[in-house]
Amino acid sequence: MPENASNTPDLTVVIPMCNAADTVGGLAQQILSLPNREVQIVAIDDASTDGSPDALRALGSDAISVIELESNHGAGYARNVGFAQATGRYTLFFDADDEIHVEALESAISELDSTGADLAMMPYSYRRGHSTEYTGMNSFDEVVWRSYMSGMSDRVAPLTEVPRLLGFSNYPWNKVLRTDRYQDAGLRFGEVHVHNDILGHWMSLLLARKLVLLDEQICTHIVGEGGANLSNRMGRERLALFDALDETYDMISGNPELRNRYSHHYWDFALRVTDWAISRISPEVVDEARYRLQAHLLRMSIVEFMRIRERRDPSLANRITSRALA
Structure with a gap:
């Protein structure tokens, strides 16, 4: 049974998606497998043309809601729409084509419960395309993370003690947030198509009264090959x-x-x-x-x-x- 006494989910996962039919169903199944937790998934379909919403509806889970946008607005806009519907005690923003590590997600929820922190932040890894090779974080992120952790498995601190985390790569999916704190404070992502997660990253950290750093990888970021992915477009x-x-x-x-x-x-x-x-x-x-x-x-x-x-x-x-x- 969930730890919370009410019907409030323990966790909301907000997933923006655009043409993610091949991956989003498997991701949702992994999230729903989180043991002993009640989970809400809010997926925002950003005008997919490949039937991405159907891949989620086929799972037949009442824990999944799909919001379909009529035109493509970008992931930042979609995250803002989804976050407004979040009812879980905590929220994770996750991308439809990445790999989630549910054991670390469970650890983050437990740490947030025990410490009262507003945000849990964790490391990540990379995998390129269909390769089986994994690499660590970006070099700046790795140096900063190791300097703050110094061999510790977890650390609770205000931002004033770990301010270089602000300079981390501005990914949304390595942070689990206390939902009511950030909804009340007006957390939002930018609504440009590229780099919309910069604002969300900075607001997430600056609005946190206390952070918990947990040295467990929560995400493997899949770097797409070829020019179709926004990350590869440099015009x-x-x-x-x-x-x-x-x-x-x-x-x-x-x-x-x-x-x-x-x-x-x-x-x-x-x-x-x-x-x-x-x-x-x-x-x-x-x-x-x-x-x-x-x-x-x-x-x-x-x-x-x-x-x-x-x-x-x-x-x-x-x-x-x-x-x-x-």
């Missing part, structure tokens, strides 16, 4: 990165306390993600991308820049200057 659509950054910086700069404490982490992240994008983006839009980066950097006030140069990270200030004047 004009990639410029949406700067819209995502603008929206995230709006959120941070609207709270002076957050801006004063964490803006250097934001700007370090912004430079790393834009360096990555500009090094790969199509040649015909490189100049526009560089212009958009300069415009974004110029949103920083002189006071904020001087705080970074004199008190936070002088080397970061030098990087900011070089990009702004390039």
Whole structure:
């Protein structure tokens, strides 16, 4: 029986999907196999053409609800629609084509119950296409994670003790959140088609009063091969990165306390993600991308820049200057 005494599910899993008929049914079955937990699955079909909703309805489970969008809006919009329907004590945002590790998911729920934390964060792995080879996290993520865990299997901390987690790759599926905390606080994802998870990642961490870090992989992220996957498209659509950054910086700069404490982490992240994008983006839009980066950097006030140069990270200030004047 679930630990909660009411009919409230222990967990809601929000799954945006677009043409995921081959994978989403198996994923849902894994989630529903979570032992001794009541689970709600909210799937948002983002205008699939392959019968993805039917793959879920064929399972015949009352725990699954499917919301069908009439046109394609992107995963961020879909997550926002799904989160509004979440009734579980905790929520996980998961992608329809990735592999979930249900043992880690159970551990996360138990840790959140025992610690009272608002968010459980865990590592992940990669698998490319149909390969059987698994790789670890991105190099920055791996270094930061190991520096904070130092051989521990779990750690409870406020964000002030682990702030470099803000610079983690902005994936939504390695975090389990306390639903009422984030619904009340207005958690949302960006609604651009590319990089819509940046805002959700930063809000998830900044809104957490206490975090629990759990050293168990919760997800294997499947990196699609070929050009159809959004992750592989590096044309004009990639410029949406700067819209995502603008929206995230709006959120941070609207709270002076957050801006004063964490803006250097934001700007370090912004430079790393834009360096990555500009090094790969199509040649015909490189100049526009560089212009958009300069415009974004110029949103920083002189006071904020001087705080970074004199008190936070002088080397970061030098990087900011070089990009702004390039």
